[in-house]
Amino acid sequence: MPTPTTDTTRTTKWETADVLTTPMEVCWSFDYEIGIEKLRGLYSKAKQNQWDAERDIDWSLPIDPSKPLIDEGQFIFNRLPIVQRLSESQREEFRAHIAAHLLSQFLHGEQGALMTSAALTHAVPDYEGKLYAATQTMDEARHVEVYQRYIDKLAIVYPLSPWLKELIDKTLTADHWVKIAIGMNMVVEGLALGAFHNMRRKTTCDLLRQVTVSVLRDESRHVAFGNVYVGESIAHMHPDEREDVADFAFQAVKLMSDAQGGPRGDGRRKPDPAFLGVLERVGIEPRDFLKDVLEAGAAGFRAQLPPGQIHSFKDLMMPALVRVGAITERSRELFAEAQIPVWEDVSMLESLEDASTGDLGLADAESLAR
């Protein structure tokens, strides 16, 4: 972290900045032939489907402060006895702040995606890869803008969860572009794609639904990029390099898994000061809450999501990593030791990616999630 500058001509807000040094290589490419047609397709779609957060979202739609943003029937924490014992107004306040905490993670996570996609633009060795990554950079800029505008209306923003910051920082400071694409386009965006899809289903706010649908249209393209480009690159790697990438993929998944209480969400979670703040705000004792989560976890609390919701680990992240070869025979043992199942069913992933090549074809994904 640099020391605050005394140069008055500089306007960097050091008190809110966090500066990282990265070992990333910057790669020119003077071969302007397009070798990967599917990547050209994603680039074309990205250009055609640009939307404007200012013009294409109806910001006049009201946010009803008396209504929590998440539908009661879709709110997973309602299953916990400790939450059921709250008064109705406490439950509503809890739902409202959980939603604000989640949306804050979307906002900060989008800024991370903006920087990783810019890094990909620098580092990928192919011309069409640079063109595609530039479109993702612009997509992510709009996503930061659109969530900032929405959160501004809520007038509450929580800090980035420490584990998500750690994961994105590891991704940003990785030494190979394939690791950046794994960390962001598969692991973080796998989680985000599931969370956005679920938010679209469970929100009671028309404005938030409009925002989420617009973002989802782009995100499915970002996940598809991982499949189109990363798989081919891993296939051409020296075996040692492939194992190095597989280690990175394992560490990224493990970090996320540990933070979320294991892939099924039934283990101990890493403490998140902002989430603890939400609990305290509505008068929930964090230790009692954790006890309820652990007990409910044993009964399949997270594994059995409300109907129509997507399980990010099982449906998106793990199948995406397997499909591109980022999980090797050797690293399967690491996953087994960590008790993280290697889910391989790509049907949900593919149905969401179809949305990246056509209009917003999310109906198939919805029917699969039912």
Ligand SMILES: [Fe+2]
């Ligand atoms: Fe995004």
Ligand SMILES: [Fe+2]
């Ligand atoms: Fe994205």
